[in-house]
Every structure is written in C-alpha cells, then in structure tokens.
Amino acid sequence: MPTDARKRAMRRLSIARGHLDSIVRMLDKEDVYCVDVLRQIKAVQGALSGAGDVVLRGHLETHVATAHGRGDTTEIVEELMEALRYR
Amino acid sequence: MPTDARKRAMRRLSIARGHLDSIVRMLDKEDVYCVDVLRQIKAVQGALSGAGDVVLRGHLETHVATAHGRGDTTEIVEELMEALRYR
C-alpha cells in the first residue's frame, strides 16, 4: 500500500476508534437514548467508509491500474470485486 | 434504552474497537496489502451494523411501539427516519 494512503487511513481509523470509545462510554449511562447511539454508530461507519475509500483509491492506482502490464488482471479484479461486495 | 440492549450493544462495540485496533496495527507495517485492510474495515462495519441492529430493535420495542399511546407518533417516526437515512 502506498505510504501516503497508509498514513491517511491510519489517521482516519484512529479517529474512528476514539469515536467508538465515546459511544461505549455513552452506553455506560442508564438514561442514554437509543437514537443518539444510532446516530453516533452511523458517524463511525461514515468514518470507516472514508478510510476504506483512501485504501481503495491507493489500491486502484497502485495495483489495479498496472494489472494489464503484469498480466494478472483477472486475479486482481476478482479479488477486488469480492472485497467490494459488502461495502 | 433497555438495559439488556445497552449491555449487548456495549459488548459488540467493544469487540469492534479491538478489531479496529488490529487494523491500525496492520497499517503500521509497510508491506500491508490494501485488499486485506479493505476486508478488515468491512468486517468492523459489519460489527457496527450488528450493534446498530441491537439498539434499533430496543428502540422499536420500547419507544416506537408505544408512541400511539403517548401521542407522539409523528415526532418519534420522524426522528427514527432521520437516523435510518444512511444505515
């Protein structure tokens, strides 16, 4: 993975992790309201999608765009399609 | 939020947090492969969806199903539709 993409994905995932901490703390309180928790979970999912986009872009540029030259297009595309299936 | 749903959601989110930690550690290695990271991010998103389902079910049973009796159906439904928009 390109170093730049790796660092940016790490930063985004670390932020998501801190956010997840705050949701676990929210759930410690008995009077927490369900919809507030739903919103926070959704925000973390958005952050994870953002990190996934950084990794995906790096992969497309580095590994997929050069596949024809290496001769492994079918394997690379099959692998990516499987990884994208449940994004 | 019902105590049972709160505890189960906490457990799931704590597991997702540990999983997120492992992805951040993966990204520390220069030779990490993009698609491996994509798969792990997807797995954490799945865990977050699972936690979200626990919270949503508790909310439907506790707050939405009783809305007509309280007379606040419109507010409760509007609030939930907004929260579900980007699940």
Added chain:
Amino acid sequence: MPTDARKRAMRRLSIARGHLDSIVRMLDKEDVYCVDVLRQIKAVQGALSGAGDVVLRGHLETHVATAHGRGDTTEIVEELMEALRYR
C-alpha cells in the same frame, strides 16, 4: 398501507421504472461507457430507497406505533428488523 403512502410510493416506483427503461436502452449501444451506466444504476437505487422510505414511514406510523396497544410488538418488530436487514 395508508393510501397516501401507497400513491406516493407508486409514483416514485413508476419514475424509477422509466429510468430503468432508459438504462436498458443505453446498453443497446455498443459504445456505451461503463461508468455512465454505473451512475444511472446508482440513481435508480436512490429512487428505490426513496420509495422504500415512504413505505417504511407509513408502516412505522400505522403498524409499529400502535403495536403496544394491540399486543403484537414482538412480532411486528421482528418482521421489520428482517425487512430492514439489507436496506
């Protein structure tokens, strides 16, 4: 289903149907570009989500919000959770 929700969902789905027609016609042309088709499919999925939201809102207001009064909260919530699983 409330008549209003039914009519609005019908209108949205009929529009989505016409849109789907246009994509099928696009695909009739040999020089159609993949990403153009991807964008159009995504637009139809958005329209379907919009129609789904209309139906979901009507269901929450009509059937879920009154479940406690009828005494069938568990069944109604279980049924909805299953339907929401892959939204």
Added chain:
Amino acid sequence: MPTDARKRAMRRLSIARGHLDSIVRMLDKEDVYCVDVLRQIKAVQGALSGAGDVVLRGHLETHVATAHGRGDTTEIVEELMEALRYR
C-alpha cells in the same frame, strides 16, 4: 463496455424492470401490506446491485487495468471513486 458485460447487464436490468412492474401492481391493491412491499423493493435493489457488479467488473478489467499503459490512471481512478461513492 465489453459486449458480454453489456448483454448480461441488460438481462439483469430487464428482469429488475419486470420485478418493479409487479411491485407497482401490488401497490394498486388497497390491502397491500407495507413490509411485503419493502421486501420486494429490497429484492429489486439487490438485482440492481448485481447488474452494477457486472458493469463494474467489465470496467475494472477493460479500462482500469489498462490505465497505467495509457497514462490516465489518475482520471480513471477519480472517475470510478466518484461512481462508487454511494454503491
């Protein structure tokens, strides 16, 4: 778009179109049940995703995998990332 992908996508979208027709007919009946409609909409969304996968695979193999050789990797990847944003 590769002819094979084009034909397969057309077939899938034509099936989805027929399915959409049946949902519109369902909605013509006053006693239609919301959750039945939700399930059918979800099934059509699944069919559209399937057609999208066919188009995406063809694009990855034909246009993205050869981008480095053409020298337009950045444009091709940017275009695809935008198209994937709301899959």
